[in-house]
Amino acid sequence: MMLALFLLGFVCAGGPLLHGTEDLLAYILENNPPGGPAQKSLTLFSPRDVSEMKIAALGLVRFYQLIITSQDRASCNFTFSCSNFSRAAIRNYGIIHGLLMTSDRLQRCNSMGRKDYPVDAQTGRAVDYPLERYHLGPAKK
Amino acid sequence: MKPALILLLILLAAVPYLAAQAEPTKYFLPENILRFAESLYQEGDYLRAAGEFQRYLYSFDALPDKADAIIYKIGLCYKKGNDFEKSAATFRKLLDLYPQSPLAPDSYCEIGYSYFLMKSYDRSMAFLSTPMSFNPNQDLSLKVLQLRGLNYLYKKQWNAAAAYFHSLEPPAKKNSLTQTLLNFSEEGWRLPRKSQFLAGFLSAIIPGAGKIYSRRTADGLASLVTVGLTAWQAYEGFHKDGVHSTKGWIYGTLSAFFYVGNIYGSVVSVNIYNEHLENALLEKIGIAIHVAF
Numbered sequence: 001m002m003l004a005l006f007l008l009g010f011v012c013a014g015g016p017l018l019h020g021t022e023d024l025l026a027y028i029l030e031n032n033p034p035g036g037p038a039q040k041s042l043t044l045f046s047p048r049d050v051s052e053m054k055i056a057a058l059g060l061v062r063f064y065q066l067i068i069t070s071q072d073r074a075s076c077n078f079t080f081s082c083s084n085f086s087r088a089a090i091r092n093y094g095i096i097h098g099l100l101m102t103s104d105r106l107q108r109c110n111s112m113g114r115k116d117y118p119v120d121a122q123t124g125r126a127v128d129y130p131l132e133r134y135h136l137g138p139a140k141k
Numbered sequence: 142m143k144p145a146l147i148l149l150l151i152l153l154a155a156v157p158y159l160a161a162q163a164e165p166t167k168y169f170l171p172e173n174i175l176r177f178a179e180s181l182y183q184e185g186d187y188l189r190a191a192g193e194f195q196r197y198l199y200s201f202d203a204l205p206d207k208a209d210a211i212i213y214k215i216g217l218c219y220k221k222g223n224d225f226e227k228s229a230a231t232f233r234k235l236l237d238l239y240p241q242s243p244l245a246p247d248s249y250c251e252i253g254y255s256y257f258l259m260k261s262y263d264r265s266m267a268f269l270s271t272p273m274s275f276n277p278n279q280d281l282s283l284k285v286l287q288l289r290g291l292n293y294l295y296k297k298q299w300n301a302a303a304a305y306f307h308s309l310e311p312p313a314k315k316n317s318l319t320q321t322l323l324n325f326s327e328e329g330w331r332l333p334r335k336s337q338f339l340a341g342f343l344s345a346i347i348p349g350a351g352k353i354y355s356r357r358t359a360d361g362l363a364s365l366v367t368v369g370l371t372a373w374q375a376y377e378g379f380h381k382d383g384v385h386s387t388k389g390w391i392y393g394t395l396s397a398f399f400y401v402g403n404i405y406g407s408v409v410s411v412n413i414y415n416e417h418l419e420n421a422l423l424e425k426i427g428i429a430i431h432v433a434f
Contacts, residue, residue: 103402104409107367112359133416134409 053095061086077109078117079125093135101134171200175211182218191218191227209235209242216248220255229255240274246281249273253288254434262292279312286313287433290322294426297419299329318433325426332418335411344407348400351407355414364403371396 065083076082085105090098108128117126128134167173178193194215198208205211212235219228232248232255239245256265269289277285286309293302306314306323313319335355344351348368352361371392378389 099398100402100405103398104406107364107399107403107406108360110359110363113357113363116357116359133413134406136405136408136412 051095054090054098057090057095057098058087061090077111077114077126078105078128079120079123080129082106082109085128085131088131089135092131093137097135097137101131104134169200171197171205174200178214182214185221187218187222188224191215191222194218204238209239209244212238213244213248216251216255220251220258223258225255225259229259236274245275246273246277249275249277250281250284250288253285257288257292257295260295262296266292283313283316283319284434287316287319287322290319290326291426291430294322294326294329295423297329297423299326299332302326303330318429321429322426325422325429329419329422332415332422334415334418337408337411340407340411341404344404348403349407351404352410355407355410357410357414360406360410364399364406368396368399368403371399 061083069083074081078085080088082102082105086098086102089101089105092098093101105128114126117128119125120127168177174193174197178190178197181187181190181193194211198204198211212231216228216231216235219225219231229252232252235242235248236245236252242248253265253269256262256268266289269285269292290302290305290309293299293305303323303326306319306326309319340351340354342351343354344364347365349361349364352358352364354361375389375392375396378386378392382389
């Protein structure tokens with residue numbers, strides 16, 4: 001079952017290619033900064049920059065976004081949503097910190113706690129960025 | 142000849158003369174550019190004023206007399222227009238070009254203050270530690286000393302700030318603003334911060350307790366319910382079907398995921414709580430220094 005989930009994640013990691021080229025480009029640029037060593041080969045996911053587990057986890061979140069949550073209305077208390085928070089956390093801080101931050105965010109995503117956060121005027125949802133506030137450990141360089 | 146025609150001829154003959162009388166305003170004369178720049182400055186349109194002041198300087202082949210005052214004004218424009226990088230660069234230019242100008246001491250202070258406003262506290266401290274090429278007056282010396290201490294405060298190095306203000310010599314130390322800043326640094330040191338370790342420990346014993354400790358009661362209760370319910374479901378699954386229970390493993394994994402995340406989140410919430418306390422104090426300091434700087 002774990003293998004199936006892993007493979008599913010890997011397959012869905014290609015999702016941005018079909019559903020958001022800009023998203024994918026931003027991701028590649030983020031992981032291949034200009035002048036950096038990995039810039040010469042702009043492969044989809046450079047093994048030097050991204051682990052397989054990270055791709056699988058990102059793919060699973062993407063699978064959730066594309067297949068599951070697209071079937072009903074947006075109901076997250078926050079903007080940006082928990083799944084986007086999770087993707088950003090995993091991308092920026094790796095799989096372990098990313099998952100811990102995701103778990104924390106899911107527990108904070110309740111209507112009772114909304115008074116503790118500023119509200120976005122446009123969407124009326126709670127706001128909890130910048131992301132690094134919810135990360136323990138040294139800031140990303 | 143009809144009178145109307147005569148009148149028309151007279152008018153036509155007078156046109157060149159009238160045109161010669163009405164001298165067009167020469168908008169691009171340096172003094173007019175300067176007047177326009179001053180007007181923009183008075184209106185609070187600082188960035189455009191900076192552009193006009195620069196245009197005034199460049200309308201001469203060589204830098205005019207009192208160019209130091211204009212460069213200083215450009216620096217002020219950038220500072221008031223919140224472009225602190227440019228304001229620091231402009232004041233630096235003044236120091237390089239006119240080291241003996243009466244505005245050089247003020248420019249020195251403004252460079253340090255611009256870095257401070259950019260939140261480049263290390264840069265500000267490093268600059269303010271460089272020797273001055275002029276003899277500063279007492280007011281400026283005091284301002285520089287206070288600015289150095291402010292950098293410690295805004296870096297949230299409360300102990301270092303208190304030690305620094307204590308170490309100042311009597312004329313500066315007895316100044317009312319210095320005393321206020323000293324009090325703030327001691328207040329910052331004594332802020333009722335919460336403990337990260339205690340929050341993590343509490344959450345490890347009772348899920349959500351660490352968040353309640355850091356005044357996030359709703360999030361704490363949500364954590365308690367989430368971890369509690371998933372753990373209960375896992376217990377039920379294992380109790381019914383033993384270690385081969387699919388339900389037990391799924392809910393067990395979820396429960397562990399939420400349990401560890403709850404400890405992580407508790408430590409984060411304490412950090413945020415402490416940050417709020419410190420930021421509230423920094424806001425008070427900001428109000429106190431607003432008049433002096």
